[in-house]
Amino acid sequence: MNNLDRPILLVEDNPMDVDLTRRAFARRRVFNPLEVARDGEEALQLIAKWASGEPMPVVILLDLKLPKVDGLEVLRQLKSEVHCRAIPVIVLTSSSEDRDIQTAYDLGANSYIVKPVDFEKFLDVAAQINLYWNVLNIPPR
Amino acid sequence: MNNRIRPIFLVEDNPMDLDLAKRAFARRRTANPIEVAHDGEEALGWLPRWEGGAPIPVVILLDLKLPKVDGLDVLHQLKIHPLIQRIPVVVLTTSSEERDIQSAYERGANSYIVKPVDFDRFIQVIDQIEQYWCNLNTPS
DSSP states (O other): OOGGGSOEEEEOOOHHHHHHHHHHHHHTTOOSOEEEEOSHHHHHHHHHHHHTTOOOOSEEEEOSSOSSSOHHHHHHHHTTOTTTTTSOEEEEESOOOHHHHHHHHHTTOSEEEEOOSSHHHHHHHHHHHHIIIIIISOOOO | OOGGGSOEEEEOOOHHHHHHHHHHHHHTTOOSOEEEESSHHHHHTHHHHHHTTOOOOSEEEEOSSOSSSOHHHHHHHHHTOTTTTTSOEEEEESOOOHHHHHHHHHTTOSEEEEOOSSHHHHHHHHHHHHIIIIIISOOO
16 A cells, blocks of 8 residues: 555644644645544554454554553554554654653654644754654655 | 764665765765665674674664574664664665565664665655755654
């Protein structure tokens, strides 16, 4: 399947960050459908859907501070399921705490990015994430 | 540690690719020192050096087809090493075979990139790798 038909999954509870990501992708003409899970529980439900054949995302952008199920727990489950553990997971969070960074890498995060607070900078980061993970990187099938 | 003094570690046996990569980094004025291993054995020889206090790389670029020890074996050793397993490994290879892609991700590769054959495009890809892993990504 062409990468550009596969969804990008954003796991994010903050509506403003969801909106910013959408706008950044639209501005850069990212055509992949953007799927959004608004809490950890919603994200975990997707794991089961993929197991039953729904298209898997080309990349997952994961916030850490999430309602219901914590982002690190979501990451742990994503990386322990055989059918989806190869999907690149980019942690995208406001936390720059060492403990979060270490734990995320230990659990198998592919990359860790601290969310910029500045609006323009956020758009730029979203665009760079798209360029790297959606254009340059070869995702698993 | 400042990301800028941590080296970029290149594991590559092809002298032409090595030269191209170095030129691309130089053109970007990459402040990070570039360290090179020319085969899999040499790459694994760095493990005891890192244990002994040599600066840990900020990112590792790993070719798959390597003399002596295969790239996938090197990847496996890096990703089970307690000190190194959190360091991003970008597989940079000519192979776009599904089996290699899956095996690399199974062994914990952070990213998989197919080397472009075109010269200018290769330089551009190195640019983008440097920009992403040395500027955007937060290393452990």
